[in-house]
Amino acid sequence: MSDPAQKPRPQFKNISVPEILFAYRLPLAGKVSILHRASGALLFLALPILIGLFAMSFSSAAGFTAMSAVVGFPIVKIILLILIWGYLHHFCAGIRYLVLDLHIGMDKQSAQKTAGVVLGVSLALTLVFGLKLFGAW
Amino acid sequence: MASTEKIGPKRLVVGAHYGTFEFIAQRITAIIMAIYTVILLIGVLTMSGFTYEGWRNLFTFTCLMMPLGQVLASLAMISLAWHAWIGVRDIWMDYVKPVGVRLFLMVLTILWLVGSLVYFINILWRN
Numbered sequence: 723m724s725d726p727a728q729k730p731r732p733q734f735k736n737i738s739v740p741e742i743l744f745a746y747r748l749p750l751a752g753k754v755s756i757l758h759r760a761s762g763a764l765l766f767l768a769l770p771i772l773i774g775l776f777a778m779s780f781s782s783a784a785g786f787t788a789m790s791a792v793v794g795f796p797i798v799k800i801i802l803l804i805l806i807w808g809y810l811h812h813f814c815a816g817i818r819y820l821v822l823d824l825h826i827g828m829d830k831q832s833a834q835k836t837a838g839v840v841l842g843v844s845l846a847l848t849l850v851f852g853l854k855l856f857g858a859w
Numbered sequence: 860m861a862s863t864e865k866i867g868p869k870r871l872v873v874g875a876h877y878g879t880f881e882f883i884a885q886r887i888t889a890i891i892m893a894i895y896t897v898i899l900l901i902g903v904l905t906m907s908g909f910t911y912e913g914w915r916n917l918f919t920f921t922c923l924m925m926p927l928g929q930v931l932a933s934l935a936m937i938s939l940a941w942h943a944w945i946g947v948r949d950i951w952m953d954y955v956k957p958v959g960v961r962l963f964l965m966v967l968t969i970l971w972l973v974g975s976l977v978y979f980i981n982i983l984w985r986n
Binding site for chain 2: 759762763765766769770773776777779780781783786787813816817820823
């Protein structure tokens with residue numbers, strides 16, 4: 723069948739990272755999807771840190787005070803805020819997927835709209851938690 | 860899962876239903892965690908001031924002499940570990956093709972999650 727004298731067939735490798743980031747524009751639902759994965763991975767990696775903070779706050783009254791002091795550092799607050807966004811986005815997008823599993827909102831327009839709602843609501847809630855974290859009230 | 864499948868030359872090698880158990884487990888653990896998140900949030904919002912006693916009570920309250928707070932927190936954390944296992948496993952399966960590397964990462968993931976789980980349960984249940 724194949725002619726060994728033929729020159730090798732051209733190979734098309736995977737698309738590159740810059741192409742993924744700039745050339746292709748994902749629809750809103752696609753952005754929610756990849757952020758769902760990214761936030762999940764982030765929370766997975768942060769798990770021991772979060773349990774460590776919980777251990778500190780839970781074991782004794784002195785530990786609780788010490789935890790409050792640790793969370794007082796601006797850098798810790800920024801890390802926590804990113805993790806809070808990760809949790810909220812993963813939560814909201816997860817609710818959307820559970821609803822989609824029930825075959826609700828499957829058409830293109832609704833899917834686009836609910837994706838926007840997920841991004842908006844998780845960011846708005848992050849702002850609320852962030853203001854609380856940085857002591858706005 | 861596949862214990863009822865035919866073994867031998869007629870064994871089902873590929874099929875659309877591989878992964879159904881994981882799919883369902885992913886959803887059920889998600890629902891458990893979502894409910895627990897709401898319970899915790901209500902607990903924090905109805906607390907009179909953010910104190911150590913109030914914070915501790917969220918995880919150690921009892922009901923009819925039973926340690927309900929600890930049991931609920933444990934169930935949520937077990938759900939989290941299971942849920943995260945399926946999610947991270949999917950990431951490795953999507954992006955990491957060499958079988959050896961994938962196996963190594965999966966083993967690392969299990970150790971990471973079981974370690975976290977044991978750490979949390981130990982803190983929650985001691986004293």
